[in-house]
Amino acid sequence: MGKVFYVSQNKCLGILIAAVGALAMIIALSIAYDKEKAKNQGRPGDRATDSTSMPTHPTTEFTPKEPWDHYRLPDSLVPVSYNLTLWPWLEPNTDGLYIFTGNSTVVFRCVKETDLIIIHSTKLNFTTFHGHHAKLSGLSKATVPTIQKSWLVAKTEYLVLQLHRRLAVGATYLLHTEFQGELADDLAGLYRSEYTEGGMKKILATSQMQATHARKTFPCFDEPAMKAVFNVIIIHNRGTVALSNGREIDTADSFIDGVPVKVTTFEPTARMSTYLLAFIVSDFVSIHSNKNKNLLIRIWARKKAIDGMQGDYALNVTGLILQFYERYYNATYPLSKSDQVALPDFNAGAMENWGLVTYRETNLLYDPISSSTGNKEKVTAVISHELAHMWFGNLVTLRWWNDLWLNEGFASYVEYLGADYAEPTWNIKDLIVLYDIQKVFDVDALASSHPLSCQEEEVTEPAQISEMFDTISYSKGAAVLRMLSEFLTEPVFARGLSSYLNTFAFGNTVYNDLWDHLQQAVENTPGMHIPDTVHNIMNRWTLQMGFPVITIDTQRGNITQKHFLLDPDSVVDRPSQFNYTWFVPIKWMKSGVEQQQYWLLQKTDTNSLMRVSGNDWVLANTKVSGYFRVNYDLDNWDRLLSLLNTNHPALPVVNRAQIIDDAFSLARAKIIATTLALRTTKYLSKERDYIPWVSALKNLDYYILMFDRTEVYGALQAYLKKQIQPLFEHFKNITDNWTKVPTGHTDQYNQINAIRTACSMGVEGCRELIKKWYRQWMENPGHNPIQSNLKSTVYCNAIAFGSVEEWDFAWTMFQNTNLASEASKLRSGLACTKIPWLLNRYLEYTLDPTKIRKQDAISTIQYIARNVVGLPLAWNFVRARWNYIFQQYGKGMFSFSNLVNGITTRFSTEFELQELKKFKESNLYVGFGSATLALEQSMEKTRANIKWVTENKATVLKWFTEEST
Ligand SMILES: *[C@@H]1O[C@H](CO)[C@@H](O)[C@H](O)[C@H]1NC(C)=O
Ligand SMILES: *[C@@H]1O[C@H](CO)[C@@H](O)[C@H](O)[C@H]1NC(C)=O
Numbered sequence: 001m002g003k004v005f006y007v008s009q010n011k012c013l014g015i016l017i018a019a020v021g022a023l024a025m026i027i028a029l030s031i032a033y034d035k036e037k038a039k040n041q042g043r044p045g046d047r048a049t050d051s052t053s054m055p056t057h058p059t060t061e062f063t064p065k066e067p068w069d070h071y072r073l074p075d076s077l078v079p080v081s082y083n084l085t086l087w088p089w090l091e092p093n094t095d096g097l098y099i100f101t102g103n104s105t106v107v108f109r110c111v112k113e114t115d116l117i118i119i120h121s122t123k124l125n126f127t128t129f130h131g132h133h134a135k136l137s138g139l140s141k142a143t144v145p146t147i148q149k150s151w152l153v154a155k156t157e158y159l160v161l162q163l164h165r166r167l168a169v170g171a172t173y174l175l176h177t178e179f180q181g182e183l184a185d186d187l188a189g190l191y192r193s194e195y196t197e198g199g200m201k202k203i204l205a206t207s208q209m210q211a212t213h214a215r216k217t218f219p220c221f222d223e224p225a226m227k228a229v230f231n232v233i234i235i236h237n238r239g240t241v242a243l244s245n246g247r248e249i250d251t252a253d254s255f256i257d258g259v260p261v262k263v264t265t266f267e268p269t270a271r272m273s274t275y276l277l278a279f280i281v282s283d284f285v286s287i288h289s290n291k292n293k294n295l296l297i298r299i300w301a302r303k304k305a306i307d308g309m310q311g312d313y314a315l316n317v318t319g320l321i322l323q324f325y326e327r328y329y330n331a332t333y334p335l336s337k338s339d340q341v342a343l344p345d346f347n348a349g350a351m352e353n354w355g356l357v358t359y360r361e362t363n364l365l366y367d368p369i370s371s372s373t374g375n376k377e378k379v380t381a382v383i384s385h386e387l388a389h390m391w392f393g394n395l396v397t398l399r400w401w402n403d404l405w406l407n408e409g410f411a412s413y414v415e416y417l418g419a420d421y422a423e424p425t426w427n428i429k430d431l432i433v434l435y436d437i438q439k440v441f442d443v444d445a446l447a448s449s450h451p452l453s454c455q456e457e458e459v460t461e462p463a464q465i466s467e468m469f470d471t472i473s474y475s476k477g478a479a480v481l482r483m484l485s486e487f488l489t490e491p492v493f494a495r496g497l498s499s500y501l502n503t504f505a506f507g508n509t510v511y512n513d514l515w516d517h518l519q520q521a522v523e524n525t526p527g528m529h530i531p532d533t534v535h536n537i538m539n540r541w542t543l544q545m546g547f548p549v550i551t552i553d554t555q556r557g558n559i560t561q562k563h564f565l566l567d568p569d570s571v572v573d574r575p576s577q578f579n580y581t582w583f584v585p586i587k588w589m590k591s592g593v594e595q596q597q598y599w600l601l602q603k604t605d606t607n608s609l610m611r612v613s614g615n616d617w618v619l620a621n622t623k624v625s626g627y628f629r630v631n632y633d634l635d636n637w638d639r640l641l642s643l644l645n646t647n648h649p650a651l652p653v654v655n656r657a658q659i660i661d662d663a664f665s666l667a668r669a670k671i672i673a674t675t676l677a678l679r680t681t682k683y684l685s686k687e688r689d690y691i692p693w694v695s696a697l698k699n700l701d702y703y704i705l706m707f708d709r710t711e712v713y714g715a716l717q718a719y720l721k722k723q724i725q726p727l728f729e730h731f732k733n734i735t736d737n738w739t740k741v742p743t744g745h746t747d748q749y750n751q752i753n754a755i756r757t758a759c760s761m762g763v764e765g766c767r768e769l770i771k772k773w774y775r776q777w778m779e780n781p782g783h784n785p786i787q788s789n790l791k792s793t794v795y796c797n798a799i800a801f802g803s804v805e806e807w808d809f810a811w812t813m814f815q816n817t818n819l820a821s822e823a824s825k826l827r828s829g830l831a832c833t834k835i836p837w838l839l840n841r842y843l844e845y846t847l848d849p850t851k852i853r854k855q856d857a858i859s860t861i862q863y864i865a866r867n868v869v870g871l872p873l874a875w876n877f878v879r880a881r882w883n884y885i886f887q888q889y890g891k892g893m894f895s896f897s898n899l900v901n902g903i904t905t906r907f908s909t910e911f912e913l914q915e916l917k918k919f920k921e922s923n924l925y926v927g928f929g930s931a932t933l934a935l936e937q938s939m940e941k942t943r944a945n946i947k948w949v950t951e952n953k954a955t956v957l958k959w960f961t962e963e964s965t
């Protein structure tokens with residue numbers, strides 16, 4: 001769902017919280033991630049832009065006394081169905097307020113005797129009936145108690161009705177309410193969104209219910225297990241179209257209170273959770289397809305976008321992806337239609353509302369001419385993720401939010417399978433190693449990480465629920481489910497899954513239910529053997545945090561596991577019932593031959609098969625199918641490195657990437673020498689594949705940040721120049737001197753790496769090439785000749801090595817473009833100039849909303865700080881204007897802490913640490929708002945950087961100097 005970054009500090013800690021050392025937690029405060037993660041990650045050539053973050057809500061001590069003091073609903077009433085009418089007004093009322101009105105009748109059953117009705121409701125104003133907020137009736141009048149009093153509880157977001165008598169167990173009642181709410185632009189519940197098209201301001205109403213916003217739209221039992229059938233009617237302006245989860249069955253013109261309106265009635269929904277509801281009123285248009293039998297598939301967007309055929313690609317892949325899931329799950333698509341809507345200025349990445357999925361425009365629309373391959377891949381992956389939820393999550397729903405990791409981890413894993421079906425030539429399944437596994441390894445290697453699984457009681461308040469949407473849930477969830485599917489084999493995994501989905505259709509589950517069905521699938525498969533039950537194996541991965549580093553000593557054949565921590569000095573305060581040991585499935589190969597999978601079930605073990613000598617070598621975790629890092633004895637490292645140098649295709653491509661990534665992490669953790677990590681990059685002059693290159697560049701980026709203001713940088717540059725040169729030449733050749741687009745999907749990405757790195761390392765011919773393209777564009781602004789994949793890189797470099805003329809041209813193009821993705825590529829490119837006065841002027845622009853939109857201000861300052869020339873300017877700018885920036889952005893703007901993080905990424909000297917301290921002291925009276933934690937964390941990271949630089953600088957300088965000649 002929403003692109004909201006949470007700073008999550010005390011997740012799943014429960015009563016352990018007091019025991020956790022404050023210092024150890026500081027590093028974890030930086031763990032920012034995206035909800036619906038795949039939605040937002042920058043694909044190559046598509047620089048991720050604005051990001052937001054939110055501080056942890058402090059939990060106040062409070063002992064609930066009354067039933068309405070609890071955040072969880074009592075278990076006395078269950079909903080059956082709702083009749084809901086909503087009327088969002090797209091013009092302000094006489095008070096200048098945008099509102100919606102509505103009424104709802106919920107039919108519910110009493111399952112436990114009670115004289116209280118407690119139902120969720122927040123920020124709604126009610127019409128009263130005899131002084132009460134609601135009318136209660138029953139199927140047979142005689143048995144209905146009367147209402148004694150009714151009131152709203154703001155803190156726990158309830159409407160409470162105290163009755164004179166008790167409700168009867170087994171009886172069914174009707175609760176009718178009429179209400180009014182604000183149609184605010186707050187992106188929560190039913191809300192207002194605005195955009196301009198053809199110079200006209202347009203307003204639409206749309207919704208985002210996950211996790212707890214349905215209650216802001218109408219009174220409802222707003223928990224995922226409170227499934228019901230919804231009969232929805234939307235009243236809306238003539239000239240607009242209304243959409244909801246069900247297919248529209250009737251649209252009639254009418255007058256209500258003298259207002260000419262349309263009344264759209266929807267078919268009753270399937271039995272579903274409130275968080276998956278969606279309501280949209282807009283003047284969007286659609287394209288549709290009936291290729292999937294009995295199923296209407298539509299893509300909705302602004303008319304100009306649809307007319308420009310930007311929805312065609314999404315329509316093409318949706319049918320395919322749905323077909324894939326029907327086969328994979330062995331269950332037909334449960335609804336009669338599938339709508340997907342692209343919303344302009346949608347803060348969320350995407351949201352899997354059942355039958356009416358919502359997206360931000362860049363995640364659903366694709367322009368074959370102007371969009372990049374990265375944009376296209378993102379559309380495919382996001383659609384695949386959301387459609388996976390139509391069954392897993394929507395048809396069968398986890399009972400409570402503590403199991404969110406299973407819902408999101410699952411979709412984050414199978415999205416690669418669905419996308420691979422739609423685009424089989426892309427090899428997209430391998431990319432999970434980059435996008436999820438390597439990413440979450442870094443987060444999960446902190447002492448302050450947390451387990452996937454939380455107790456139900458640990459997650460009750462809305463803020464705690466929001467915190468569940470983190471990178472651990474999405475990416476680690478995906479990684480361990482992929483590992484499970486790998487060791488069970490995909491057919492067995494899919495059989496268990498299908499049995500789970502069919503058993504619990506339209507109902508709710510806990511994660512153990514999935515393990516049960518997978519276990520049954522194992523038992524029903526002749527010859528299938530795993531060393532323990534699915535429960536026992538998986539508990540070790542879901543109930544304790546972190547992951548092991550597996551060390552294989554190939555001289556003795558010893559295998560050991562140890563909890564891997566990036567900072568060797570950090571202290572783990574969280575106890576684990578499994579003592580930080582795991583049941584580890586190890587796929588491995590010996591001298592190029594795949595071996596039988598080996599299970600490590602204790603801390604240490606011996607496997608004589610892993611004893612090798614001579615030229616033989618061992619490679620563990622083939623295809624990175626397991627969630628762990630691997631270390632070897634030095635001899636085996638040497639043999640692997642020499643293999644890389646002599647015959648690298650002998651190792652699978654993702655393992656080449658993983659050897660690099662493991663080595664750099666092991667070096668940061670002081671398990672192996674820094675020089676050993678650096679040696680894994682020596683073979684890159686022969687490497688042509690994307691995944692190893694990107695792993696290396698990502699790891700070397702830390703070296704660049706730490707050293708690009710020191711003499712080490714010269715040597716590093718010379719080395720990397722030597723390494724990238726052959727890749728640059730390779731792409732020059734296969735693209736016929738840069739005139740063609742490489743055919744391979746990831747080759748297109750690696751071409752971007754080649755050009756970007758070659759230009760910044762000073763490879764001859766690179767800058768000239770880029771200048772030429774950019775010149776051509778400047779001479780003919782109406783025709784942009786730059787290949788769309790290369791735009792970000794070309795803009796940045798042409799501006800970096802150009803003059804004020806190049807800058808001003810990009811600025812003009814930025815102001816004139818109508819395409820959001822184009823604007824964001826230009827906006828980040830503008831920050832690449834090396835001319836200080838231009839950077840200073842650009843910094844000033846960030847405080848002028850007519851030049852840089854307010855929502856983009858912080859990320860623009862971050863881009864400038866990322867530039868080595870821009871860093872001191874941005875730091876001075878922020879310090880000088882802290883008071884103003886804080887007033888403007890410190891309170892409401894969520895991306896505020898990213899500003900501090902962005903500026904301090906490079907900090908690695910005592911001087912910078914002192915400056916940070918001074919900054920903190922001299923601005924205490926202003927405050928730091930949502931940047932408070934980020935500031936603390938920046939100081940902690942600066943200290944860690946100082947330490948690392950001190951310990952490694954001489955070695956690194958020596959190594960790069962020797963290797964670059
Ligand atoms: C809800 O709406 C349906 C369909 O219009 C109707 O048949 C039913 O009687 C309504 N139920 C209540 C409780 O109003
Ligand atoms: C709900 O509101 C609409 C619009 O005001 C009205 O037409 C309808 O009769 C109301 N329904 C009920 C059950 O009150």
Ligand SMILES: *[C@@H]1O[C@H](CO)[C@@H](O)[C@H](O)[C@H]1NC(C)=O
Nearest residue numbers: 097099124125180181182183
């Ligand atoms: C709800 O009532 C409050 C208090 O009267 C008022 O300030 C607010 O504007 C009302 N909201 C709507 C949407 O009518």
Ligand SMILES: *[C@@H]1O[C@H](CO)[C@@H](O)[C@H](O)[C@H]1NC(C)=O
Nearest residue numbers: 311312313314315316366368
């Ligand atoms: C969608 O599919 C049609 C028919 O196969 C094809 O002609 C068209 O190029 C596709 N559109 C996009 C944007 O991929």
Ligand SMILES: [Zn+2]
Nearest residue numbers: 001036408411
């Ligand atoms: Zn999801």
